[in-house]
Structures are given as structure tokens and as C-alpha cells.
Amino acid sequence: xxxxxxxxxxxxxxxxxxxxxxxxxxxxxxxxxxxxxxxxxxxxxxxxxxxxxxxxxxxxxxxxxxxxxxxxxxxxxxxxxxxxxxxxxxxxxxxxxxxxxxxxxxxxxxxxxxxxxxxxxxxxxxxxxxxxxxxxxxxxxxxxxxxxxxxxxxxxxxxxxxxxxxxxxxxxxxxxxxxxxxxxxxxxxxxxxxxxxxxxxxxxxxxxxxxxxxxxxxxxxxxxxxxxxxxxxxxxxxxxxxxxxxxxxxxxxxxxxxxxxxxxxxxxxxxxxxxxxxxxxxxxxxxxxxxxxxxxxxxxxxxxxxxxxxxxxxxxxxxxxxxxxxxxxxxxxxxxxxxxxxxxxxxxxxxxxxxxxxxxxxxxxxxxxxxxxxxxxxxxxxxxxxxxxxxxxxxxxxxxxxxxxxxxxxxxxxxxxxxxxxxxxxxxxxxxxxxxx
Amino acid sequence: xxxxxxxxxxxxxxxxxxxxxxxxxxxxxxxxxxxxxxxxxxxxxxxxxxxxxxxxxxxxxxxxxxxxxxxxxxxxxxxxxxxxxxxxxxxxxxxxxxxxxxxxxxxxxxxxxxxxxxxxxxxxxxxxxxxxxxxxxxxxxxxxxxxxxxxxxxxxxxxxxxxxxxxxxxxxxxxxxxxxxxxxxxxxxxxxxxxxxxxxxxxxxxxxxxxxxxxxxxxxxxxxxxxxxxxxxxxxxxxxxxxxxxxxxxxxxxxxxxxxxxxxxxxxxxxxxxxxxxxxxxxxxxxxxxxxxxxxxxxxxxxxxxxxxxxxxxxxxxxxxxxxxxxxxxxxxxxxxxxxxxxxxxxxxxxxxxxxxxxxxxxxxxxxxxxxxxxxxxxxxxxxxx
Numbered sequence: 001x002x003x004x005x006x007x008x009x010x011x012x013x014x015x016x017x018x019x020x021x022x023x024x025x026x027x028x029x030x031x032x033x034x035x036x037x038x039x040x041x042x043x044x045x046x047x048x049x050x051x052x053x054x055x056x057x058x059x060x061x062x063x064x065x066x067x068x069x070x071x072x073x074x075x076x077x078x079x080x081x082x083x084x085x086x087x088x089x090x091x092x093x094x095x096x097x098x099x100x101x102x103x104x105x106x107x108x109x110x111x112x113x114x115x116x117x118x119x120x121x122x123x124x125x126x127x128x129x130x131x132x133x134x135x136x137x138x139x140x141x142x143x144x145x146x147x148x149x150x151x152x153x154x155x156x157x158x159x160x161x162x163x164x165x166x167x168x169x170x171x172x173x174x175x176x177x178x179x180x181x182x183x184x185x186x187x188x189x190x191x192x193x194x195x196x197x198x199x200x201x202x203x204x205x206x207x208x209x210x211x212x213x214x215x216x217x218x219x220x221x222x223x224x225x226x227x228x229x230x231x232x233x234x235x236x237x238x239x240x241x242x243x244x245x246x247x248x249x250x251x252x253x254x255x256x257x258x259x260x261x262x263x264x265x266x267x268x269x270x271x272x273x274x275x276x277x278x279x280x281x282x283x284x285x286x287x288x289x290x291x292x293x294x295x296x297x298x299x300x301x302x303x304x305x306x307x308x309x310x311x312x313x314x315x316x317x318x319x320x321x322x323x324x325x326x327x328x329x330x331x332x333x334x335x336x337x338x339x340x341x342x343x344x345x346x347x348x349x350x351x352x353x354x355x356x357x358x359x360x361x362x363x364x365x366x367x368x369x370x371x372x373x374x375x376x377x378x379x380x381x382x383x384x385x386x387x388x389x390x391x392x393x394x395x396x397x398x399x400x401x402x403x404x405x406x407x408x409x410x411x412x413x414x415x416x417x418x419x420x421x422x423x424x425x426x427x428x429x430x431x432x433x434x435x436x437x
Numbered sequence: 438x439x440x441x442x443x444x445x446x447x448x449x450x451x452x453x454x455x456x457x458x459x460x461x462x463x464x465x466x467x468x469x470x471x472x473x474x475x476x477x478x479x480x481x482x483x484x485x486x487x488x489x490x491x492x493x494x495x496x497x498x499x500x501x502x503x504x505x506x507x508x509x510x511x512x513x514x515x516x517x518x519x520x521x522x523x524x525x526x527x528x529x530x531x532x533x534x535x536x537x538x539x540x541x542x543x544x545x546x547x548x549x550x551x552x553x554x555x556x557x558x559x560x561x562x563x564x565x566x567x568x569x570x571x572x573x574x575x576x577x578x579x580x581x582x583x584x585x586x587x588x589x590x591x592x593x594x595x596x597x598x599x600x601x602x603x604x605x606x607x608x609x610x611x612x613x614x615x616x617x618x619x620x621x622x623x624x625x626x627x628x629x630x631x632x633x634x635x636x637x638x639x640x641x642x643x644x645x646x647x648x649x650x651x652x653x654x655x656x657x658x659x660x661x662x663x664x665x666x667x668x669x670x671x672x673x674x675x676x677x678x679x680x681x682x683x684x685x686x687x688x689x690x691x692x693x694x695x696x697x698x699x700x701x702x703x704x705x706x707x708x709x710x711x712x713x714x715x716x717x718x719x720x721x722x723x724x725x726x727x728x729x730x731x732x733x734x735x736x737x738x739x740x741x742x743x744x745x746x747x748x749x750x751x752x753x754x755x756x757x758x759x760x761x762x763x764x765x766x767x768x769x770x771x772x773x774x775x776x777x778x779x780x781x782x783x784x785x786x787x788x789x790x791x792x793x794x795x796x797x798x799x800x801x802x803x804x805x806x807x808x809x810x811x812x813x814x815x816x817x818x819x820x821x822x823x
Contacts, residue, residue, distance in 0.1 A: 138775035160561025348548025
């Protein structure tokens with residue numbers, strides 16, 4: 001593998017990416033093209049959320065698959081979300097609520113043109129996987145209310161006790177059997193075939209194995225990847241419309257190969273400006289990234305030699321690094337466990353445990369929390385997470401505040417100042433530790 | 438009547454939960470379990486011989502100092518004032534806390550409580566968003582069973598079906614009394630102003646349900662015995678206040694601006710189940726059926742069908758002969774604020790006028806709210822005259 005200045009397709013690059021990053025971009029764009037063609041090809045369209053998404057199941061019914069959060073973040077990265085949000089607010093949405101929701105509603109109001117400029121068809125079914133985020137429920141109710149799309153609910157109980165009780169798993173399985181699958185059969189006109197589901201799940205497990213190897217490669221020094229800004233690209237296919245497809249398997253195999261080669265060569269991550277220089281800080285990050293200033297945000301890190309060795313956001317669509325794999329021998333139970341195990345479906349103590357474990361296993365210098373105004377699911381309680389992690393690990397933690405896709409809530413100067421202070425704190429802590437010895 | 442309202446006001450203002458402490462002190466070994474607003478099955482707590490205590494934040498009398506260090510500026514106020522109550526020892530009289538399924542903030546608050554108050558019983562109480570008996574119902578009965586077992590362990594003896602049925606009867610009676618109170622207010626709002634009704638309801642958060650039922654009926658009898666002047670006010674329903682409560686002065690301001698509040702969603706837990714739960718069946722299954730099929734609609738619940746959206750509110754409007762709706766939601770309340778445009782749309786289609794504003798439990802500036810609700814009341818009067 002090499003860090004490439006030219007993408008596989010031969011286009012002139014705007015930024016530097018690894019080969020697998022270009023492949024990832026092509027996959028995502030291909031999905032938008034599929035969605036744009038869906039009506040002409042007489043395909044039914046589904047929409048669902050990233051956390052706990054049931055891609056393998058939706059593929060069993062031949063649905064083209066749209067993910068509104070991905071649409072919102074893609075629009076955010078392309079600087080389109082600010083207008084959409086204001087359009088939704090003019091239509092009566094509150095300034096206080098989730099900007100993903102408003103970006104999505106604003107996009108629909110604006111003619112349903114997707115992030116790539118191609119039309120996004122109105123979904124035939126909204127699969128309301130109520131996992132890890134209460135707002136999902138209102139989001140799809142709003143779309144159903146406005147556009148008349150049919151909605152099917154999959155309620156995933158919260159891991160309030162820090163574990164998956166049998167009752168929780170059984171409940172999700174019963175919903176799949178009694179409600180979700182019959183609805184998807186009816187809308188798609190395709191009969192459910194559990195063996196087809198098993199085949200997709202076998203494919204998922206292969207990709208999951210390789211993804212985990214990629215994410216855990218950050219335990220090396222230097223880390224060959226950035227487990228937050230880079231991982232956003234790595235998790236794209238598996239958390240969206242590709243998990244369970246041979247393309248995803250191929251993508252993760254290729255990615256793993258590239259990363260293993262970087263480890264062998266002792267290289268650090270690839271950034272949009274090329275190879276990262278010396279690795280000076282190893283961080284764990286909690287919370288989603290800001291999408292509207294994604295590149296500027298990342299630059300603040302790599303300019304300082306800061307690499308994120310692991311992040312909770314890279315687990316938002318599923319937690320694989322502690323052992324979960326889709327299990328084709330127990331397909332529905334496995335889908336249920338997958339949904340129940342998404343990061344924001346974990347209670348606060350479990351999230352604290354996980355972060356402390358990352359700090360230790362990845363030999364991180366500390367924790368940085370990017371608190372997102374829009375996302376209570378992540379944000380409410382993060383200040384306690386910060387205190388607990390500092391108390392347990394003795395490592396410094398810091399807090400910055402941005403938003404997902406609302407450009408009004410990204411203050412570059414403030415974020416940069418905070419980061420610089422944090423890096424200084426890490427250095428002081430190191431100095432103190434050396435002095436103590 | 439003044440005596441009853443005065444007592445309720447004192448209970449409302451007592452952020453040290455003196456009534457709970459007194460109840461516990463009256464008999465050794467008594468336990469109290471707190472719960473956040475919206476819905477928890479208080480029958481189970483009562484059946485364990487414990488006092489269910491409604492925790493509704495700190496209101497406008499509590500200075501939040503420590504609690505603010507736990508929450509960013511863009512998170513609503515009720516979790517921060519509840520943390521403040523906990524950190525200042527005001528909730529030490531509670532032996533446990535239940536956090537019902539309301540929103541992401543309260544969900545995460547349950548975990549914060551687990552981390553901060555390790556010696557207390559804490560449970561996140563999930564409720565199904567699937568309303569089929571064999572799907573959501575089975576899940577819910579099991580959740581109830583876990584809570585029943587936990588509370589039984591906490592008191593040192595399992596809770597029997599007979600005890601539960603007896604508690605269901607107690608709460609049926611309490612709900613009946615509250616339905617009477619609401620019906621009375623809807624019929625004669627000048628006789629039962631909401632600033633008083635609210636205090637009577639709030640008393641039910643800290644008093645045993647038997648005592649609260651008596652208090653509600655005593656209030657009804659007392660207020661009916663005095664004649665109060667009837668005004669030409671607009672009859673309105675308040676919506677959006679099911680969790681973080683508005684300050685009492687806000688309720689008074691709305692009334693002073695020319696509105697009679699004839700229905701609302703304050704402290705919905707007291708009216709969540711819409712009719713009697715059978716008292717002689719399998720109690721957990723009966724509680725489940727009541728929740729699934731005969732309970733109030735709020736933004737914390739999924740509406741299974743598009744055409745169901747807003748119907749509960751419309752029924753409130755029609756049932757109370759209201760002339761308009763005031764959407765009053767706490768700032769940063771995702772459920773209420775996301776729900777609002779859908780409800781407004783339904784109201785618009787049915788020709789029901791509405792207005793909307795936000796508040797926090799410590800909102801102090803009432804002039805803009807008074808102006809807005811006053812203008813709204815005036816416009817209703819103009820339309821109805823036309």
C-alpha cells in the first residue's frame with residue numbers, strides 16, 4: 001500500500017487519502033447513484049438509522065437503502081446543511097433540537113436532492129430502529145407526518161443496567177418476527193428467506209473481523225491510523241448500506257492490508273495534507289465529529305502531532321472490538337444483540353469503563369470530549385464521564401463544544417485555543433510524571 | 438380551602454422533602470423511592486409498603502450551583518437541578534430512584550445517578566414502544582417483574598399479587614379523584630384556578646396516595662363551597678410541560694393574562710392510565726394492558742399510526758371545550774419541541790388556534806409570556822365574537 005496522491009479512478013485529488021479511502025468514497029457515491037435510479041428500476045426504498053441498522057435484513061427484501069444521518073453529515077461536509085437547517089427552522093422547527101433532523105427535513109423541503117446532487121427518492125418504508133437515541137423516534141414521526149411514508153418501529157431497550165437481559169433480546173426478536181419482517185415483506189413484495197439473511201451475515205462477520213484489526217492497529221506506536229478522523233472513513237461502508245455485501249468484505253480486506261503494511265513500515269496516519277509527522281500525542285476522543293468544518297477540525301490535531309488512537313464515535317454503529325460478530329447460526333438473536341450493543345445504547349458507567357479501557361490498552365495520553373450541542377444521547381452526562389475518567393486513570397481530560405452539521409456552532413478559534421491548552425496540559429502532566437520518577 | 442391550598446403550597450416549596458422524612462420517621466424501616474416525571478408504575482412501590490416520591494427538579498427557588506458543573510448550557514434544567522438536590526443531600530431521604538423512559542437526557546441521568554450515588558437503588562425503567570400484548574406487553578410484564586423483585590428484595594419480602602391488587606385499587610381511587618378534579622376545573626375553571634389545582638396535584642408527589650385522594654376531594658368540596666367571580670377568559674389547554682415543570686408564577690401569569698387552563702399535561706404520571714385497572718386480575722398483566730391500550734399520549738411515546746398523532750390533544754381540546762392550545766415546552770426539550778410542529782399541524786387542520794413559547798423551571802421574566810398569552814386570549818375572544 002502507498003499513500004496516494006492520485007485516486008484509483010485517476011481523478012486529480014483535492015486531498016490526500018489512502019487507497020481504501022478512495023474506494024470507500026466510491027462505495028458511498030455508488031449507493032447514492034443506486035438510490036437515484038431506484039424509482040426508474042422499480043426498486044423499493046428504505047430509510048433507517050446508523051446505530052443498530054439492519055442492513056442485512058433490508059437487503060433480504062431488495063430495498064435500496066438510504067440513511068438520513070449519513071445524508072445529513074454528507075451535506076454538512078459539503079457545506080449545504082446550514083441552509084437546510086434554517087429552512088427547517090423557518091418551517092417551525094425549534095432552534096434547540098437536533099440539527100441532523102433539521103438538515104434532513106430541510107433537504108426534503110428543498111426538493112429532495114441528495115448530497116451528490118442526485119435525487120433522493122422518498123422512502124417506501126422508514127425502519128425506525130430506536131437504538132441509542134430517543135430523537136430517532138420523533139425524526140421518523142416527523143417525516144411520516146409530513147410525507148406520508150410508512151413507518152415500522154423497532155424498539156431497542158436501553159442497557160440501563162449495563163448488560164443485555166434475556167428479556168430485552170427476546171423483545172427485539174419478537175418485534176423482528178411479528179412486526180418488522182412482515183411489514184418489510186408486505187411493502188417490498190419479497191418473501192423473507194432466512195438463509196439469505198444468514199449468507200449476508202456470514203459476509204458481515206468477515207468484514208467485522210478486518211475492521212477490528214484496523215481499529216486495533218492503533219495500539220502500535222506510531223499508530224498507523226487516526227481512530228477518529230480516519231476511522232470515520234473506515235466505518236462508512238460497514239455502518240451503512242454495505243455491511244453484508246462482498247464489496248464491503250473486499251474493502252475491509254484491502255484496508256487491513258494497507259494498514260498492516262503501514263505498521264510494518266512504521267508509518268503514522270495519512271492526513272488530508274499527506275503523511276502525519278511525528279506522533280506527539282495519543283488521544284481517546286468521545287463524541288461525534290463536527291462535519292461542517294471536518295477538515296479544519298482534523299488539521300488542528302495533526303498540525304500538533306496529535307493522533308486519535310481510539311474513539312467512541314467509531315463504535316456508534318456497532319461495537320465489535322469487544323467480541324461481537326454477526327452470527328449466521330442465530331440470525332435474529334444476533335441482530336437483536338447488535339442493536340442492543342450500540343455505543344449510545346450503553347449506560348454511562350459502561351461508557352466510562354470502555355473509555356478507561358481504551359486509555360490503558362491504547363496507551364493514550366488522555367481523553368478529549370467533543371460535546372455536540374445537537375446530540376443529547378452523547379452529550380448529557382459527558383462532564384461526569386470526564387471527571388470519572390480523570391479520577392480513574394489519572395490522565396488529563398478536556399472538553400470542547402461543537403455541533404454535528406450546524407455551522408453556527410463551530411468556533412474555530414475557541415476550539416483551537418482549548419486544544420492548545422489541552423496539549424500543554426498533557427505535556428505538563430508528562431513532565432510531572434518524569435519528575436516524580 | 439385556603440388551608441388546603443396553603444398546605445399544598447408549603448409541600449411544594451419544601452425542597453427538603455420534610456413530608457417524606459416525616460412519613461419515614463412515623464414507622465421504623467419505612468422506605469421511600471423517588472421517580473422522575475412521566476410514567477412509572479407507582480403501584481409496585483406502594484405495594485412494597487414504600488412511598489413513591491415524585492422528583493420534579495428544583496423549581497425556581499433552588500439556586501443551582503453544583504448541578505451546573507455537570508451539564509452544558511444546551512441541556513435542559515431539570516437534570517441539573519435534580520443533581521443539585523442530590524448533591525446537597527436533599528434526596529438522602531430516598532432509598533432509591535427510578536428513571537423512566539422520557540428522553541436521552543433522563544436516560545443518561547440514570548447512569549449518572551449510578552455513578553454518583555452508589556449506595557442507592559437506581560433503575561432505569563423502560564417502557565415498550567410496541568403496543569402488541571404478545572410483543573411489547575411481554576417485555577413490559579417482565580420489566581415490571583424485575584422491578585417487583587428488586588423492591589421485594591429492598592424490603593426483605595416478596596411482593597404478592599394480593600398486595601399489588603390492593604395498591605392498584607388505591608391508585609384507581611386516586612386517579613378517579615384526579616379525573617373528578619380535572620372535570621370540575623374544565624366545567625368551572627373560575628372555581629378551581631390552575632394555580633391551585635397544580636399545587637393540589639403536586640402534593641400527590643410527596644404524600645401517600647390514600648392521603649392525597651382525600652386531599653383532592655377535600656379541595657373540591659372546599660372550593661365548591663365558595664363562590665368566585667367568573668371572568669370572560671379564553672379556555673385553553675397547555676401542552677408540552679410533561680417533564681420539566683413551569684414555575685408556578687408562569688401558570689399564574691397565563692391565568693392573569695386572561696386564560697382559563699382547562700386541561701394540561703402537568704405531572705402526567707397522575708393521569709397516565711386513563712381508566713381503572715382491574716383490581717382482581719393478574720396485576721402485572723393488567724398494568725401492562727392499561728399502559729399499552731389505555732394510557733395518555735405524550736411526546737415520550739411512539740404513535741404507531743400517523744393518524745393517531747395529535748388525537749389525544751384534540752380529545753383534550755374537545756373534552757374540555759377549549760378554545761385554543763398554548764404550547765409551553767422547556768428549553769432544549771427534544772421530545773416536546775420535536776413533537777410540537779406535528780401537533781400544531783393537526784390543530785391547524787381542525788381550526789384550533791395555538792401559540793407557543795419556551796420556559797425553564799427557573800424562568801423569572803413573566804412579562805413576555807403574559808403579553809403573548811394575553812394577546813392569544815384576546816385574539817380567541819375576537820375570533821369567537823366574529
